[in-house]
Amino acid sequence: MDDSFLSDLGIRKGGLHSGVSHGSFLEQPGGEVVESVSPATGEIIAKVRQASVQEYEEVVKKAREVFLEWRMVPAPERGAIVREIGDAFRAKKESLGKLVSLEMGKIAAEGMGEVQEVIDMCDFAVGLSRQLYGLSMHSERPHHRMYEQWHPLGVVGVITAFNFPVAVWGWNAMIAAVCGDVVLWKPSHSTPLTSIAAQRIADEVLARHGFQGVMNLVIGRSRDVGEALLADRRVPLVSATGSCRMGRHVGKVVAERLGRTLLELGGNNAVLVMDDADPDLVVRAVLFGAVGTAGQRCTSTRRLILQKGIAPEITRRLVEAYKQVKVGNPLEEGVLMGPLINELAVEQMMAALEEAKKQGGEILYGGNKLTGGEYDKGFFVEPTIVKARKDMAITREETFAPVLYVFEVEDLEEAVEIQNSVDQGLSSSIFTTNLLSAETFLSHKGSDCGIANVNLGTSGAEIGGAFGGEKDTGGGREAGSDAWKAYMRRQTCTINWGKDLPLAQGIHFGD
Ligand code: UN1
Numbered sequence: 195m196d197d198s199f200l201s202d203l204g205i206r207k208g209g210l211h212s213g214v215s216h217g218s219f220l221e222q223p224g225g226e227v228v229e230s231v232s233p234a235t236g237e238i239i240a241k242v243r244q245a246s247v248q249e250y251e252e253v254v255k256k257a258r259e260v261f262l263e264w265r266m267v268p269a270p271e272r273g274a275i276v277r278e279i280g281d282a283f284r285a286k287k288e289s290l291g292k293l294v295s296l297e298m299g300k301i302a303a304e305g306m307g308e309v310q311e312v313i314d315m316c317d318f319a320v321g322l323s324r325q326l327y328g329l330s331m332h333s334e335r336p337h338h339r340m341y342e343q344w345h346p347l348g349v350v351g352v353i354t355a356f357n358f359p360v361a362v363w364g365w366n367a368m369i370a371a372v373c374g375d376v377v378l379w380k381p382s383h384s385t386p387l388t389s390i391a392a393q394r395i396a397d398e399v400l401a402r403h404g405f406q407g408v409m410n411l412v413i414g415r416s417r418d419v420g421e422a423l424l425a426d427r428r429v430p431l432v433s434a435t436g437s438c439r440m441g442r443h444v445g446k447v448v449a450e451r452l453g454r455t456l457l458e459l460g461g462n463n464a465v466l467v468m469d470d471a472d473p474d475l476v477v478r479a480v481l482f483g484a485v486g487t488a489g490q491r492c493t494s495t496r497r498l499i500l501q502k503g504i505a506p507e508i509t510r511r512l513v514e515a516y517k518q519v520k521v522g523n524p525l526e527e528g529v530l531m532g533p534l535i536n537e538l539a540v541e542q543m544m545a546a547l548e549e550a551k552k553q554g555g556e557i558l559y560g561g562n563k564l565t566g567g568e569y570d571k572g573f574f575v576e577p578t579i580v581k582a583r584k585d586m587a588i589t590r591e592e593t594f595a596p597v598l599y600v601f602e603v604e605d606l607e608e609a610v611e612i613q614n615s616v617d618q619g620l621s622s623s624i625f626t627t628n629l630l631s632a633e634t635f636l637s638h639k640g641s642d643c644g645i646a647n648v649n650l651g652t653s654g655a656e657i658g659g660a661f662g663g664e665k666d667t668g669g670g671r672e673a674g675s676d677a678w679k680a681y682m683r684r685q686t687c688t689i690n691w692g693k694d695l696p697l698a699q700g701i702h703f704g705d
Pocket of ligand 1 (some may be wrong): 311357358362435490652653654
C-alpha cells in the first residue's frame with residue numbers, strides 16, 4: 195500500500211505520537227500508550243501517548259485563558275479564520291479521507307465524504323459568523339426597549355465516537371469556534387490518529403493567527419480523563435456522541451453540576467416502503483443505508499418495513515444486491531463494505547443474530563463472520579438480512595453492525611406503529627408516491643424521529659439541517675439550522691430610555 199498519505203498528515207508509520215495538543219502538541223504526555231490498529235489488517239499503524247488527568251488540567255486551564263481573548267474577536271473575524279481551516283482541510287481531503295479508512299474501516303469514498311462534511315461545516319460556520327442573530331421585542335412599558343443577544347459560552351467539551359472520527363468533531367468545533375467558544379476534544383481511543391491529523395491541520399491555521407488553543411485535543415481514558423471532563427465546572431457544555439448507555443452517564447454527571455449537554459446517541463432507524471413506491475430507489479437507498487459504513491452509522495438503516503404487496507419484490511432484489519457487495523480492504527477499489535471496528539463488534543453482531551434466530555427470525559442473506567485469506571487478519575462479516583416479526587425484542591435494540599431486519603405489514607398505520615415502537619428516535623424514511631402517505635408520515639401522527647425523509651434513505655444527512663433525535667437518542671441537535679444556539683448563552687436585555695420607572699404587569703409599588 196502506498197502510505198504517502200500518512201506522511202502528508204505528519205503521521206509516522208509505527209511511530210509514537212503525542213495525543214495532547216493545546217495549540218501545539220505536548221512532548222511527552224503522562225498517560226498510557228494506545229495502539230491504533232487497522233481493523234482490516236490487524237496491523238499497528240502507530241502508537242499514541244495519551245493524556246493523564248494532570249495534562250487534562252493544564253489544557254483546560256490554558257483553554258480558559260484563550261477563551262478570554264477569543265471571545266473578544268469579532269465573530270466575522272473568527273469566521274474568516276474558520277474559512278482558512280476549511281481551505282486547509284480541502285488541501286488534505288484525500289490524505290485524511292484515506293487515514294479515516296485505514297484507521298476506522300469505512301471505504302475511501304465514505305472517508306473522503308466525511309472530510310467533506312468538515313469542509314462543509316467550515317463554509318456553513320463562516321456564513322453563520324455574520325448571522326448570530328437575536329430577536330428584538332416590543333416592551334409593554336413606555337420608553338423601554340427589549341432585545342436578546344447571544345454571548346460565547348466558554349470551553350466546550352466534545353466527545354466523539356469511532357464511527358465518524360472527524361466529521362462530528364467538525365460539526366461541533368467549527369460552530370463553537372465562530373460562536374467564540376474554545377473546544378476541548380476527547381476523541382475515541384479507537385481512532386486517535388485521525389484526531390491527531392485533524393487537530394494538526396486546525397493548529398497550523400490557528401497558530402498563523404496567534405490563536406493557538408482555540409481548539410484542543412485530549413486523547414485519554416474515559417475512566418479518568420473523561421470523568422474529569424464531565425465533572426468539570428469550567429466546561430459549561432459537553433457535546434457527546436456515542437451509545438445510549440454512555441449518554442445516560444454523561445447526562446447524569448453533567449446535570450449533577452447543572453452543566454449543559456448536547457447528546458447524539460443511538461438510533462434504530464427504519465425505512466417504510468408502501469406498495470406504490472419506486473422499487474429501484476428503495477433498493478439503492480436501503481443498500482447504502484444498511485451496508486454503508488458496515489452498518490456503523492448512527493443513521494444506518496436497521497429496520498425495513500414493507501407493505502405486503504411490494505414485500506416479495508423488494509426482498510428478492512435486496513438479496514440479489516447484497517450478493518454483489520464486495521467485502522474487503524476499504525482502501526481497495528471496488529470494495530463496498532470494510533470491516534467492523536473490532537472483535538467485540540463482530541461478537542456482538544453474532545450474538546444478536548443468535549438471539550434473532552431464537553426469537554423466530556429467519557436469515558435471508560449472510561449471517562456469518564468472514565474467514566480465510568485476508569479476512570482472517572481483520573474483523574469482517576457478511577452484510578445480513580433477517581426476516582423478522584414485530585414481537586422480536588432484539589429488533590428494538592441497536593446492534594452496531596450491518597444487520598437489517600425486514601418486516602411485513604398491512605398498511606401505513608401498522609408500519610408507523612412498528613417504526614415508533616423502539617426507544618431510539620434518530621432517523622426514519624418512507625418510500626411512497628402517494629402524497630397522503632408521505633404527509634401522514636411527516637405529520638405529528640407519523641414518525642417520532644428527529645429526521646424524517648421521503649423517497650431517500652435514513653443515512654447520509656446534509657450538514658445544513660439540524661442533526662439529532664428524540665427519545666433515547668438524547669434530544670441534541672448539531673450542525674446546521676439554528677443548532678448554534680446550544681453553543682452560546684442567551685441574554686435578554688431591557689433598556690429604559692425614559693425618566694420614569696414603570697413596572698411590568700402594571701404593578702404599582704409604593705406610589
Ligand atoms: C453518526 O453516525 O454519528 O447522516 C453521524 C449521516 C452522516 C452523519 C452520521 N452525515 O449518516
